[in-house]
Amino acid sequence: MKGGTIYRLRGNKLSFILVVLICTTIVLWAWEKTPLVTSLLPAQDQFVMPYSEYPVDSHMKPSQVINPTGHFEENFSDAIATGKTRNEPLVQDYSPKKRNEPLVQDYSHKKRNEPLVQDFSVTPISSATTNSTKNIENIRDLATSSAETKVCNYAKGSWVVDKRRPLYSGFGCKQWLSGMWACRLTRRIDFSYEGFRWQPENCEMPEFEGSAFLRRMQDKTLAFVGDSLGRQQFQSFMCMVTGGKESPEVQDVGWEYGLVKARGAIRPDGWAYRFPSTNTTILYYWSASLCDLEPLNVTDPGTYYAMHLDRPVAFLRRYLDRFNVLVLNTGHHWNRGKLRANRWVMYVNGMPNNDRKRAEIWNAKNFAVYSIIKWVNSQLPKHPQLKAFFRTISPRHFRNGDWNTGGNCDNTTPLTGGSIVSQDEPSDPVVADAAKGTGVKILDITPLSELRDEGHISRYSNKAMDGVNDCLHWCLPGIPDTWNEILAAQV
Ligand SMILES: *[C@@H]1O[C@H](CO)[C@@H](O)[C@H](O)[C@H]1NC(C)=O
Ligand SMILES: *[C@@H]1O[C@H](CO)[C@@H](O)[C@H](O)[C@H]1NC(C)=O
Numbered sequence: 001m002k003g004g005t006i007y008r009l010r011g012n013k014l015s016f017i018l019v020v021l022i023c024t025t026i027v028l029w030a031w032e033k034t035p036l037v038t039s040l041l042p043a044q045d046q047f048v049m050p051y052s053e054y055p056v057d058s059h060m061k062p063s064q065v066i067n068p069t070g071h072f073e074e075n076f077s078d079a080i081a082t083g084k085t086r087n088e089p090l091v092q093d094y095s096p097k098k099r100n101e102p103l104v105q106d107y108s109h110k111k112r113n114e115p116l117v118q119d120f121s122v123t124p125i126s127s128a129t130t131n132s133t134k135n136i137e138n139i140r141d142l143a144t145s146s147a148e149t150k151v152c153n154y155a156k157g158s159w160v161v162d163k164r165r166p167l168y169s170g171f172g173c174k175q176w177l178s179g180m181w182a183c184r185l186t187r188r189i190d191f192s193y194e195g196f197r198w199q200p201e202n203c204e205m206p207e208f209e210g211s212a213f214l215r216r217m218q219d220k221t222l223a224f225v226g227d228s229l230g231r232q233q234f235q236s237f238m239c240m241v242t243g244g245k246e247s248p249e250v251q252d253v254g255w256e257y258g259l260v261k262a263r264g265a266i267r268p269d270g271w272a273y274r275f276p277s278t279n280t281t282i283l284y285y286w287s288a289s290l291c292d293l294e295p296l297n298v299t300d301p302g303t304y305y306a307m308h309l310d311r312p313v314a315f316l317r318r319y320l321d322r323f324n325v326l327v328l329n330t331g332h333h334w335n336r337g338k339l340r341a342n343r344w345v346m347y348v349n350g351m352p353n354n355d356r357k358r359a360e361i362w363n364a365k366n367f368a369v370y371s372i373i374k375w376v377n378s379q380l381p382k383h384p385q386l387k388a389f390f391r392t393i394s395p396r397h398f399r400n401g402d403w404n405t406g407g408n409c410d411n412t413t414p415l416t417g418g419s420i421v422s423q424d425e426p427s428d429p430v431v432a433d434a435a436k437g438t439g440v441k442i443l444d445i446t447p448l449s450e451l452r453d454e455g456h457i458s459r460y461s462n463k464a465m466d467g468v469n470d471c472l473h474w475c476l477p478g479i480p481d482t483w484n485e486i487l488a489a490q491v
Contacts, residue, residue: 152203166477168244183475226329234284
């Protein structure tokens with residue numbers, strides 16, 4: 001409205017308005033400096049870190065207060081080792097043992113064209129932006145959102161260059177960021193992928209601010225449960241919240257969730273950290289399939305496991321009541337090779353699955369996704385504090401082969417496939433259908449991540465074997481930061 005008026009003015013009128021604007025700015029600035037006016041303004045950021053205030057639990061060993069960087073050491077030989085110690089999470093996808101196994105592709109483009117009868121993960125625009133004076137865009141967005149009761153599809157929008165990206169330095173965040181995902185620490189020389197922000201088409205998307213997020217999450221717990229891509233999202237979140245800065249006050253509270261390294265294990269099944277200033281806990285639990293896994297013979301170290309397609313992983317059942325925000329994901333581990341390597345045997349209804357149709361990997365995965373979403377939804381009345389999200393699959397970008405047949409993702413030019421997602425339909429009809437009518441929201445990051453093939457680790461994995469590219473995991477800072485921005489906008 002105002003912009004239109006200005007365009008219609010010319011010459012003297014325009015300069016007159018400019019003078020008036022400058023004067024107004026000066027007057028406003030002067031007012032803001034006076035005590036009378038400042039007392040009427042919203043309080044400044046009161047966020048401080050009085051970490052000595054928070055009693056450190058006496059059970060906590062000094063080594064548990066902060067995570068040693070070594071915790072995150074992880075390499076391809078781990079993957080080999082994890083093949084032997086089956087209780088261990090298989091975080092890596094690249095075990096030489098598995099090279100010859102047929103890999104079933106997880107991310108089916110075919111599915112995208114299926115007919116959809118869906119009102120997809122529509123989320124009311126959050127009305128609260130306390131720091132509305134920050135920029136004019138926010139004010140405009142607030143005006144828009146109060147005028148319209150429009151719902152937002154965060155999956156639809158475009159990638160834009162933004163000088164305020166990345167949200168933390170890839171040289172920093174050593175406390176949380178695995179070396180293998182910190183592309184700044186590798187021989188890679190192009191980092192243009194760090195400089196983009198996701199702009200949803202019709203949504204207010206407040207700039208992410210760690211301290212503001214922590215205050216919103218006072219006394220609350222954010223939990224990521226899923227595979228290694230979920231772990232990337234978790235590390236990304238830790239880096240975003242701290243701005244990648246060394247944060248010695250953050251406490252390792254893994255033991256509260258049974259997340260301690262077992263004897264002989266390479267790493268625990270997850271990590272939990274608490275920000276004492278706001279009593280906010282952020283945790284990650286490794287569960288590749290989200291299914292409950294039960295050893296079939298506890299005394300046999302080489303036991304097979306019942307993989308209960310219709311029963312959520314025990315960790316979720318045990319700790320769900322402590323979570324305020326839950327982000328689930330699964331996908332890349334649903335292939336024959338991984339099931340066989342892990343000795344997982346499909347179970348339904350407490351019995352070995354005899355339904356041959358369901359035994360097909362895609363059907364089994366879909367059945368498990370349905371089961372977990374239905375179960376979480378059934379728990380919501382008991383846990384009204386809980387906001388649950390199911391994150392859609394993170395796309396792979398192997399070209400000219402797969403991970404074990406020389407596939408690569410060498411492109412370093414951003415957005416060669418375009419920068420816009422304009423589809424209204426959810427990217428994963430199965431997840432959408434499962435979530436339909438439930439209280440579980442979809443975090444649909446697939447299409448926007450699909451456009452970012454240049455953001456993978458690629459051939460720069462610091463411990464990669466020759467000729468093996470990682471076109472599955474992402475460089476951090478990078479694409480998973482955006483998933484978290486979209487998550488934070490809805491929390
Ligand atoms: C921290 O938050 C939890 C709930 O998540 C609460 O039970 C506990 O009392 C809080 N601790 C402090 C010191 O406020
Ligand atoms: C379980 O494993 C142990 C050790 O391998 C073996 O001796 C035992 O017979 C197994 N039990 C069953 C029921 O298969």
